[in-house]
Amino acid sequence: MFSSRLDFADTTNALSKARDRRKVAGQPTIDLSDTNPANAGFSWAVADLGTLLRREGIQRQDPDPHGLAVTRTAISDYYTVRGARVPTDRLFISASTSESYSWLFKLLCNPGDEVLVPEPAYPLLEVIAALEGVTLRPYQVVPLAGEWVIDTASLSVTRQTKAIVCINPSNPTGSFVSRRDRDVLRGFAQKHGLAILCDEVFLDYPAEGIASPGTWAGEAQVATFVLSGLSKVALTPQLKLGWIAVAGPIDFAMEACRRLEHIADAFLSVNTPAQLALPDLLRRAEPLRASVRARVAQGDAAVRLWAINSANRCTVLPRASGWSAIVTLPPGVSEEKLLLNAIDEGVWAHPGYFYGMAPITPSLVLSLLTPPDTLSAGLQALDRALQRS
Numbered sequence: 533m534f535s536s537r538l539d540f541a542d543t544t545n546a547l548s549k550a551r552d553r554r555k556v557a558g559q560p561t562i563d564l565s566d567t568n569p570a571n572a573g574f575s576w577a578v579a580d581l582g583t584l585l586r587r588e589g590i591q592r593q594d595p596d597p598h599g600l601a602v603t604r605t606a607i608s609d610y611y612t613v614r615g616a617r618v619p620t621d622r623l624f625i626s627a628s629t630s631e632s633y634s635w636l637f638k639l640l641c642n643p644g645d646e647v648l649v650p651e652p653a654y655p656l657l658e659v660i661a662a663l664e665g666v667t668l669r670p671y672q673v674v675p676l677a678g679e680w681v682i683d684t685a686s687l688s689v690t691r692q693t694k695a696i697v698c699i700n701p702s703n704p705t706g707s708f709v710s711r712r713d714r715d716v717l718r719g720f721a722q723k724h725g726l727a728i729l730c731d732e733v734f735l736d737y738p739a740e741g742i743a744s745p746g747t748w749a750g751e752a753q754v755a756t757f758v759l760s761g762l763s764k765v766a767l768t769p770q771l772k773l774g775w776i777a778v779a780g781p782i783d784f785a786m787e788a789c790r791r792l793e794h795i796a797d798a799f800l801s802v803n804t805p806a807q808l809a810l811p812d813l814l815r816r817a818e819p820l821r822a823s824v825r826a827r828v829a830q831g832d833a834a835v836r837l838w839a840i841n842s843a844n845r846c847t848v849l850p851r852a853s854g855w856s857a858i859v860t861l862p863p864g865v866s867e868e869k870l871l872l873n874a875i876d877e878g879v880w881a882h883p884g885y886f887y888g889m890a891p892i893t894p895s896l897v898l899s900l901l902t903p904p905d906t907l908s909a910g911l912q913a914l915d916r917a918l919q920r921s
């Protein structure tokens with residue numbers, strides 16, 4: 533009776549079972565994987581949000597497939613400040629970045645077609661691709677002299693390949709797409725007739741002292757879609773608003789927009805109150821983003837100190853941006869075994885394999901949004917688990 537799109541949906545493994553057992557037993561677990569800003573204390577005041585969402589216009593629906601003009605003007609201004617000109621008729625408002633991906637897969641791919649995706653990366657696309665009947669073809673991004681760069685030997689296409697995803701900057705590695713890799717991606721996309729999908733949800737979170745190479749939204753040469761949204765830009769994942777900026781040669785952009793209009797029109801999924809609130813949210817979000825960057829910097833320093841000072845022989849990879857630290861484990865320690873011990877010690881973090889990190893360097897990914905006391909207690913528990921592993 534059921535579609536094979538859902539065949540991936542069996543998700544229990546030894547780790548999730550161990551976590552469930554602890555939960556059922558009523559024992560608390562420190563969650564070092566949690567990147568929900570509100571859980572870490574970063575949310576808008578209820579009164580402010582209420583005012584922004586309760587305004588003239590929320591009683592109506594304006595069924596424009598691009599989204600409300602006032603919303604798109606504010607997003608266009610967001611890009612102007614970041615050095616890119618994005619006309620409002622090249623913008624589409626969606627309910628989330630995840631939904632934007634699903635629209636772009638519908639736009640570009642027939643069932644069975646392929647999309648190139650970087651590895652490691654946040655495991656968002658497996659499910660979205662499966663639901664769209666699209667196959668993912670990974671290419672490798674590897675650490676080299678403190679940076680993450682594309683392993684060009686891992687880039688390959690078939691006749692079914694339609695697009696290539698890049699994440700600028702990536703989650704969890706935090707690396708921006710370097711100038712060299714930007715040229716690699718442009719050349720590769722042009723040579724093979726691919727569209728570039730550039731996910732920039734973490735663009736506004738460079739680490740201190742790191743100069744961001746900037747947005748791709750002003751791209752003129754190559755068929756490009758830039759994705760972002762309020763969940764990271766304004767720390768409001770609950771408002772459900774993302775967007776797509778269509779960039780590249782004019783003929784491509786006009787045709788892409790004409791077709792995207794049909795997809796967006798079929799769903800009209802973004803709600804009016806969030807669209808009307810967006811201009812003020814974008815205008816006022818920077819102080820909240822700055823406090824997130826400060827928390828992340830504090831967490832980063834704490835994790836590095838922990839790795840240096842304790843006998844655990846872990847190392848922390850360089851981080852150019854984002855909200856996560858990648859901790860590589862001492863030789864011989866397996867992610868799975870360590871995490872089973874960690875659950876026993878009352879702490880949880882994501883294993884590197886969850887993000888497709890190379891198995892030769894077992895690692896953990898820690899959320900640097902974690903409040904300082906919780907992070908400190910979690911790192912102590914991880915030390916105990918490491919000693920047992």
Ligand SMILES: Cc1ncc(COP(=O)(O)O)c(C=O)c1O
Pocket residue numbers: 628629630631654656699702703731733760761762763764769773774
């Ligand atoms: C790189 C990246 N893109 C997109 C998303 C999802 O964004 P949204 O909440 O807008 O769907 C995430 C979630 O953490 C992410 O890490």
